[in-house]
Amino acid sequence: MTTRGAVIKRVFIFIALLSLLAMPRLISGYQLRLLTEATIFSLYAVSFNMLLGYAGLLSFGHAMFFGTGAFATAIALEYIAGLPLLLAVAIATLFTALVGLLVGMLLLRVKGTPFALLTLAFNALFFSIGIKWSSVTGGDDGLIVNLPDIDLGVYNLNMFHEPTVYYLSLIILGSTIGCCWFFTRTAMGQSVLLIRENEERMRFLGYSTHISRLILFVLSGALAGLAGSFYAIMNAFVSLDAISLEMTTKVLLMTFMGGIGHFIGPVFGAVFYTYFQNFLSEMTDSWPLIMGLLFIAMVLMAPGGIAGLAMSAREWFRKRFTSGNSLKEEL
Amino acid sequence: MAILQAADIKKSFGGLEVLTDVNFEVEEKEKFAVIGPNGAGKTTLFDIISGKFSPTSGRVKFSGKDVSNIPAYRRARMGMSRSFQITNIFQKLSALDNILAGVRSRAGLRHHLFRQPHKNPALVRRSEEILDRVGLLGHRDTPAQDLAYGQQGALELGVTLSMAPKLVLLDEPTAGMSKQETTDAIDMIRRVTRDIACVIIEHDMNVIFSLADRISVLHYGVILACGTPEEIRNDQRVRDAYLGEETL
Numbered sequence: 370m371t372t373r374g375a376v377i378k379r380v381f382i383f384i385a386l387l388s389l390l391a392m393p394r395l396i397s398g399y400q401l402r403l404l405t406e407a408t409i410f411s412l413y414a415v416s417f418n419m420l421l422g423y424a425g426l427l428s429f430g431h432a433m434f435f436g437t438g439a440f441a442t443a444i445a446l447e448y449i450a451g452l453p454l455l456l457a458v459a460i461a462t463l464f465t466a467l468v469g470l471l472v473g474m475l476l477l478r479v480k481g482t483p484f485a486l487l488t489l490a491f492n493a494l495f496f497s498i499g500i501k502w503s504s505v506t507g508g509d510d511g512l513i514v515n516l517p518d519i520d521l522g523v524y525n526l527n528m529f530h531e532p533t534v535y536y537l538s539l540i541i542l543g544s545t546i547g548c549c550w551f552f553t554r555t556a557m558g559q560s561v562l563l564i565r566e567n568e569e570r571m572r573f574l575g576y577s578t579h580i581s582r583l584i585l586f587v588l589s590g591a592l593a594g595l596a597g598s599f600y601a602i603m604n605a606f607v608s609l610d611a612i613s614l615e616m617t618t619k620v621l622l623m624t625f626m627g628g629i630g631h632f633i634g635p636v637f638g639a640v641f642y643t644y645f646q647n648f649l650s651e652m653t654d655s656w657p658l659i660m661g662l663l664f665i666a667m668v669l670m671a672p673g674g675i676a677g678l679a680m681s682a683r684e685w686f687r688k689r690f691t692s693g694n695s696l697k698e699e700l
Numbered sequence: 701m702a703i704l705q706a707a708d709i710k711k712s713f714g715g716l717e718v719l720t721d722v723n724f725e726v727e728e729k730e731k732f733a734v735i736g737p738n739g740a741g742k743t744t745l746f747d748i749i750s751g752k753f754s755p756t757s758g759r760v761k762f763s764g765k766d767v768s769n770i771p772a773y774r775r776a777r778m779g780m781s782r783s784f785q786i787t788n789i790f791q792k793l794s795a796l797d798n799i800l801a802g803v804r805s806r807a808g809l810r811h812h813l814f815r816q817p818h819k820n821p822a823l824v825r826r827s828e829e830i831l832d833r834v835g836l837l838g839h840r841d842t843p844a845q846d847l848a849y850g851q852q853g854a855l856e857l858g859v860t861l862s863m864a865p866k867l868v869l870l871d872e873p874t875a876g877m878s879k880q881e882t883t884d885a886i887d888m889i890r891r892v893t894r895d896i897a898c899v900i901i902e903h904d905m906n907v908i909f910s911l912a913d914r915i916s917v918l919h920y921g922v923i924l925a926c927g928t929p930e931e932i933r934n935d936q937r938v939r940d941a942y943l944g945e946e947t948l
Contacts, residue, residue: 556812563801566790574863575776575805584811
């Protein structure tokens, strides 16, 4: 059973990857943009879930990192002449990590509700900086991102070509999500999970729980910054919306709808949210109302999110078609 | 040299003095017990030794080093390990993962971003050895919450031993156990702590008298008497204050 299950899983992943690679041939430019956006938000939501699902830290300020990554990319490309695009992405990600370190050192002294409220306050602070410091951030007008080609020596990748942006996002963000999954299996990832389970005992087992939490916070912030950086590249434009409270709410909704109890949940959530929002906003201007109602319904009736529903469906099928005991997977 | 020294420990919460001038020493491999009625300050004393609180005044020395103001996680790394009165394990994790948490900490594998503890055969083997010592190897993959009460106590002990400590602090290791479970637990504690110094807090006199080399009686924050089990049994002040109604 396990071997057959593993084979089915591998075949499924292979087909999924293949179809993702074939997408630019199959769908329109607009649809491809939507898929790129879903990829970016997948990493954004996965990074958020590392705080929420793994460390049990509810943040209302994740957009401060997403926005910092987006703005840092635009600003780096504007002020540093001849800066290669991928180096700008790396600078933006590292800068966001640094911001995460500073904010984390201030915020992680508290837990629970005070932590959530302080993250909200910091997000508002970052947003005000974005508005007020308009000479650098462009204020309400936003910034146009000067996208240089990526020079591969023999071939130049033009970043205004939709399939190029799509492939670049898919490869870099996809492999980063893969790294996040690996992270959950490492000593550090497991320590974070154990600290959520029983922080006191971890301290008496020699773990410095503050440092663990800070490392995770920085990592999660940097990943959100990377997602934000690609958001700026995809749009060739950054506005304050990248750092706004709506962007924070968005990641909360995506992550909860996708399911915080499973690694892949936020990816489901991000894809679902992106497409469903697109679908709804074509029909009505009051799409947030419907999205909000759906969110409430899911929190009440399917607290495990889409991933939770998928797991239950899988269990149901397994019970129906096999008579043996089934393994339960967690995180 | 004594492995643990408590010198003039005082602890007050607000205006309330919970411990007054507590002094004792624990030798290498010695089994030292602290007894006393509820509210005598036993758990507070433990919290101070293990680093959950700092003393208001006085010193805690571990292996000759003053650790009074060193945080708990550093004391744990130095070789001091404590158990909890209310079983304090990782309920959702398997028995093996509970032990592995301490074993890998001991090996310095706490925050590594690449190495996977489960894939380190030496650490897994070491964890299995500890599971075996506390009689839980057969429940290697059972989630802690599904273990029987006595087995959870054994796992608590296993987690405490997982750091390969030089000194263990056992906070009422048989609390809430049945007579049979208590007898088994005493045997196990004696077996696994043969080469380790031990400080035990207990309520149950049978447990104390069968485990301890030396006993201190704590009464309203003051050490009333200190001596061998025989001396304590015959001490008139102790009888008056605490043991009076117990059948010894």
